[in-house]
Amino acid sequence: MNEEPILFGSAHTLVGVVTAPPEGGPSAGLPAVLLLNAGRTHHAGPNRLYVKIARSLAAQGFLAFRFDFSGVGDSRARSEVLPLQTSMLQEVREAMDQLHASSGIQQFVLMGICSGASVAYRAACHDPRVVGALIVNGYAHLHDEHRDMNSTMSGSTLLRHFLRIGFSSSFRAQNWRKLLTGKVDYRSLIHSLAGLPILAFSGRRSGNAADIERLAADSRALEARGVRVFHLYSEGDEGLDHYRLATRRLIARTGGVVWSRMEVITGANHTFMTLWSQQKLVGMICEWMKAFR
């Protein structure tokens, strides 16, 4: 494994670490892998996951690059004011430009957890150099990036989430134990649940239609380009419920085009707080990446 920390970007203020295979260079023809910040967690990733993923992929012959968006981790804030989504997409492009300039690689796979996952998806939709996107516990990309998720979608998802977690998930026993032994904030729980059924079945629906049409168009475009999209969710993550609801509505409305693959890691939470779930995640990613060889 060879690693090199670098400064890059138009203002030379973004920080990242390039991980190259041990034999001195990436295997010819393989795409490079970009790992995008999970929320405000710096480029090492939650529980050092991005370091583990990058080094595992480098052992397979891939060049991997983990970096910080402006204002996150070790990267400076931007000097000009840009909407967050715009700046992140621009910085993903700059990262790809950097790797192309330094290694000649012209194709990329984007990966991220949480918000990084959604940025990976959106960047894949906008840049023809992207040949794969791994969405781990992300859901913001399932609705319009310029509008907060509308109340109906949000209410429906939360209701599904509570019902799933409480009655069919691997955590149902521990949740009921907490509920019955007083280890729950009852006031918050009642507040969260009180308006959900009404919220889930009423409210503005126009936003839903626009979101579904956009998702349909994006998924058709990605499929037409041959982009491999892998949605991977932790069983405990609310994103799984967002995904299932969005794809159900997508299929109902448009008759079908969905993304390449979706899987669930049973018993894992949003940031993979157990070593076994981290190992499982890294293994699944490495397995998926074999398709790009």
Next chain:
Amino acid sequence: MNSRQDSIVPIHFGPPSDTLYGVVHLPQAAPARECAIVICPSMGHEYIQFHRALRVLAEKLCDAGFPVLRFDYYGCGDSTGDSEQGTIPRWLMDISSAIAEIQSRSSRPKVGLFGYRLGGALALMAAATNPEVHAVFLWDPVVDGKDYLRELEFMHQEMMHTSHVIPDPVGTDHASTERLGFPLSDLLISGLRGLDLTTIVRDPATRMFLAYTRSDVRTESLRRKLAITENCTWLAPRAGPLPWRWEENFAKSPVPYQTIQTLVQWASEAL
């Protein structure tokens, strides 16, 4: 918007086979200081949750004119090594490497060490064997390693009960104990069990500063042992849990600017 005057450079340093990752902050516009600073982070979930705060600390120190190096220990963050390979003796060597690195890059022979939580304990231990350290700033240091291990275990069990996780469903044989997403090797546990800052022999020439959130017997014992009188402050705790308590959504935790301001002021007056 960014209007900073310092330069930041991500680097590798230390032995070529076991490189350490660090970020150097070099002041460009502030009055030059005679001392450079090394920031010693904590480990595990504390390292992840406090990364942003330590970056802000580095920037504020740099604004005050100090060249600063913050870095990752072996087996942590972006440094080489698997997470199971970190040990106390190795991390003390890493601090010595970091001291040498910032001295070389800044041409400053004198160094101050900042340490948060376990980083505070390591900074104090490192100062005893590195004569170029002129001051140690301790921020909520781990005083007793056994207490620290108990705290980690308690938080880990709480996480297992409250988060949507289950124990390993197939019983994978992990060689290490795990705490809050990170492994603890037997060697590291052994090292932590033997950690007791109240037994450290302090060099009277080294200035000591202590900022602490939790006022308990061990912290008071440390303060008396180190004879820290005037350079000591109790940080008024914010409402809610202690700052190093594990939080699933730690991004909502505010950066402790007031504490950082105090630490920078101390450094500016002392170094």
